[in-house]
Protein backbone atom coordinates (compact mmCIF):
# COMPACT_ATOMS: atom_id res chain seq x y z
CA UNK A 1 0.00 0.00 0.00
CA UNK A 2 1.33 3.41 -0.88
CA UNK A 3 0.72 6.03 1.79
CA UNK A 4 0.24 9.44 0.17
CA UNK A 5 2.64 12.12 1.45
CA UNK A 6 0.81 14.80 3.40
CA UNK A 7 0.93 18.22 1.82
CA UNK A 8 2.56 20.91 4.02
CA UNK A 9 0.40 23.89 4.86
CA UNK A 10 1.56 27.42 4.18
CA UNK A 11 2.80 27.94 7.80
CA UNK A 12 4.55 24.58 7.80
CA UNK A 13 6.37 25.54 4.63
CA UNK A 14 7.49 28.76 6.33
CA UNK A 15 9.21 26.77 9.18
CA UNK A 16 9.04 29.87 11.38
CA UNK A 17 6.35 28.58 13.82
CA UNK A 18 8.43 25.42 14.42
CA UNK A 19 11.60 27.45 15.02
CA UNK A 20 9.65 29.70 17.39
CA UNK A 21 8.39 26.64 19.33
CA UNK A 22 11.98 25.51 19.74
CA UNK A 23 13.04 28.91 21.05
CA UNK A 24 10.19 28.83 23.57
CA UNK A 25 11.44 25.52 24.99
CA UNK A 26 15.02 26.89 25.21
CA UNK A 27 13.83 30.07 26.94
CA UNK A 28 11.72 28.09 29.42
CA UNK A 29 14.74 25.99 30.50
CA UNK A 30 17.03 29.04 30.52
CA UNK A 31 15.06 30.81 33.25
CA UNK A 32 13.73 27.70 35.00
CA UNK A 33 15.29 25.44 37.63
CA UNK A 34 18.80 24.26 36.73
CA UNK A 35 18.93 20.50 36.20
CA UNK A 36 22.57 20.11 35.12
CA UNK A 37 24.82 18.80 37.88
CA UNK A 38 28.46 19.96 37.91
CA UNK A 39 29.92 16.49 38.46
CA UNK A 40 32.36 15.65 40.07
CA UNK A 41 32.32 18.86 42.16
CA UNK A 42 28.66 18.13 42.92
CA UNK A 43 27.52 14.61 43.66
CA UNK A 44 24.22 12.80 43.95
CA UNK A 45 22.80 12.14 47.38
CA UNK A 46 21.95 8.47 47.15
CA UNK A 47 19.02 6.95 49.10
CA UNK A 48 19.74 5.24 52.46
CA UNK A 49 19.39 1.70 51.13
CA UNK A 50 21.84 2.26 48.28
CA UNK A 51 24.46 -0.48 47.94
CA UNK A 52 27.75 0.97 46.77
CA UNK A 53 31.30 -0.31 46.91
CA UNK A 54 32.34 -2.74 49.70
CA UNK A 55 35.02 -1.42 52.06
CA UNK A 56 36.65 -2.74 55.23
CA UNK A 57 35.87 -0.95 58.46
CA UNK A 58 37.84 -0.54 61.69
CA UNK A 59 36.44 -0.92 65.17
CA UNK A 60 35.81 1.96 67.56
CA UNK A 61 39.47 1.95 68.58
CA UNK A 62 40.84 2.01 65.05
CA UNK A 63 41.74 -1.68 64.82
CA UNK A 64 41.08 -3.96 61.85
CA UNK A 65 37.90 -5.93 62.48
CA UNK A 66 38.50 -8.58 59.81
CA UNK A 67 39.83 -11.92 61.13
CA UNK A 68 40.63 -13.54 57.75
CA UNK A 69 37.90 -16.16 58.04
CA UNK A 70 37.59 -15.96 54.24
CA UNK A 71 33.82 -16.45 54.25
CA UNK A 72 33.37 -13.37 52.08
CA UNK A 73 35.99 -14.66 49.65
CA UNK A 74 34.15 -17.98 49.45
CA UNK A 75 30.68 -16.50 48.99
CA UNK A 76 31.56 -13.72 46.52
CA UNK A 77 29.82 -14.69 43.23
CA UNK A 78 32.34 -13.13 40.78
CA UNK A 79 35.36 -14.04 42.95
CA UNK A 80 36.31 -10.40 43.38
CA UNK A 81 37.88 -10.87 46.84
CA UNK A 82 41.37 -12.25 47.44
CA UNK A 83 42.52 -12.70 51.05
CA UNK A 84 45.94 -13.77 52.29
CA UNK A 85 45.69 -14.82 55.96
CA UNK A 86 48.63 -13.94 58.19
CA UNK A 87 49.81 -17.53 58.76
CA UNK A 88 50.48 -19.36 62.04
CA UNK A 89 53.26 -17.05 63.27
CA UNK A 90 51.07 -13.96 63.16
CA UNK A 91 51.42 -11.39 65.88
CA UNK A 92 48.12 -10.38 67.43
CA UNK A 93 47.23 -6.77 66.76
CA UNK A 94 45.37 -6.68 70.03
CA UNK A 95 43.88 -9.04 72.62
CA UNK A 96 43.09 -12.38 71.05
CA UNK A 97 42.81 -11.15 67.46
CA UNK A 98 45.72 -12.92 65.79
CA UNK A 99 44.23 -13.36 62.35
CA UNK A 100 44.03 -9.91 60.85
CA UNK A 101 44.52 -10.34 57.08
CA UNK A 102 48.01 -10.01 55.65
CA UNK A 103 46.54 -8.94 52.35
CA UNK A 104 42.95 -8.22 51.40
CA UNK A 105 42.15 -7.19 47.83
CA UNK A 106 38.84 -6.45 46.15
CA UNK A 107 38.76 -6.19 42.40
CA UNK A 108 36.20 -3.43 41.87
CA UNK A 109 35.98 -4.26 38.17
CA UNK A 110 34.61 -7.68 39.10
CA UNK A 111 32.45 -6.66 42.06
CA UNK A 112 28.74 -6.65 41.30
CA UNK A 113 27.81 -4.85 44.56
CA UNK A 114 25.55 -7.72 45.63
CA UNK A 115 26.26 -7.29 49.35
CA UNK A 116 26.85 -11.00 50.07
CA UNK A 117 30.21 -10.21 51.71
CA UNK A 118 28.52 -7.80 54.11
CA UNK A 119 25.76 -10.28 54.93
CA UNK A 120 28.07 -13.23 55.55
CA UNK A 121 30.77 -11.48 57.58
CA UNK A 122 30.66 -12.72 61.22
CA UNK A 123 32.73 -9.75 62.43
CA UNK A 124 30.80 -6.96 60.70
CA UNK A 125 34.10 -5.98 59.16
CA UNK A 126 32.98 -5.24 55.60
CA UNK A 127 30.19 -2.91 54.52
CA UNK A 128 28.79 -1.66 51.27
CA UNK A 129 29.26 2.08 51.53
CA UNK A 130 27.37 4.62 49.46
CA UNK A 131 30.32 5.31 47.19
CA UNK A 132 29.46 5.00 43.51
CA UNK A 133 32.25 7.00 41.87
CA UNK A 134 34.95 4.39 41.39
CA UNK A 135 37.51 5.51 38.87
CA UNK A 136 40.97 4.52 37.77
CA UNK A 137 43.23 4.94 34.77
CA UNK A 138 44.12 1.25 34.53
CA UNK A 139 42.95 -2.16 35.73
CA UNK A 140 45.56 -2.40 38.47
CA UNK A 141 44.28 0.78 40.11
CA UNK A 142 40.84 -0.78 40.38
CA UNK A 143 42.10 -3.58 42.61
CA UNK A 144 41.78 -1.98 46.05
CA UNK A 145 44.24 -3.31 48.64
CA UNK A 146 43.74 -3.62 52.40
CA UNK A 147 45.10 -0.17 53.24
CA UNK A 148 42.90 1.53 50.68
CA UNK A 149 39.80 -0.44 51.72
CA UNK A 150 40.36 0.41 55.39
CA UNK A 151 40.97 4.08 54.61
CA UNK A 152 37.77 4.30 52.56
CA UNK A 153 35.71 2.27 55.06
CA UNK A 154 36.70 4.32 58.10
CA UNK A 155 35.66 3.51 61.64
CA UNK A 156 32.44 1.64 62.25
CA UNK A 157 30.50 3.08 65.16
CA UNK A 158 28.48 0.15 66.40
CA UNK A 159 27.77 -0.81 70.00
CA UNK A 160 29.54 -4.17 69.87
CA UNK A 161 33.14 -4.32 71.13
CA UNK A 162 33.80 -8.01 70.74
CA UNK A 163 37.59 -7.85 71.05
CA UNK A 164 37.79 -5.26 73.77
CA UNK A 165 40.70 -5.97 76.14
CA UNK A 166 39.61 -7.05 79.57
Ligand code: SF4
Pocket residue numbers: 054072075076077078079080081106110111112113114115116117118
Ligand atom coordinates in the same frame (compact mmCIF):
# COMPACT_ATOMS: atom_id res chain seq x y z
S1 SF4 B 1 29.53 -6.96 47.01
FE1 SF4 B 1 29.25 -9.05 46.15
S2 SF4 B 1 30.54 -9.06 44.33
FE2 SF4 B 1 31.24 -7.32 45.56
S3 SF4 B 1 32.91 -8.11 46.82
FE3 SF4 B 1 31.02 -8.33 48.03
S4 SF4 B 1 30.27 -10.43 47.60
FE4 SF4 B 1 31.78 -9.89 46.01
Ligand code: SF4
Pocket residue numbers: 065066067068069070071072073083117120121122123124125126
Ligand atom coordinates in the same frame (compact mmCIF):
# COMPACT_ATOMS: atom_id res chain seq x y z
S1 SF4 C 1 35.70 -9.37 55.95
FE1 SF4 C 1 34.48 -10.62 57.37
S2 SF4 C 1 33.89 -12.43 56.17
FE2 SF4 C 1 35.60 -11.44 55.08
S3 SF4 C 1 37.43 -12.49 55.85
FE3 SF4 C 1 37.14 -10.65 57.11
S4 SF4 C 1 35.95 -11.37 58.89
FE4 SF4 C 1 35.76 -12.95 57.30
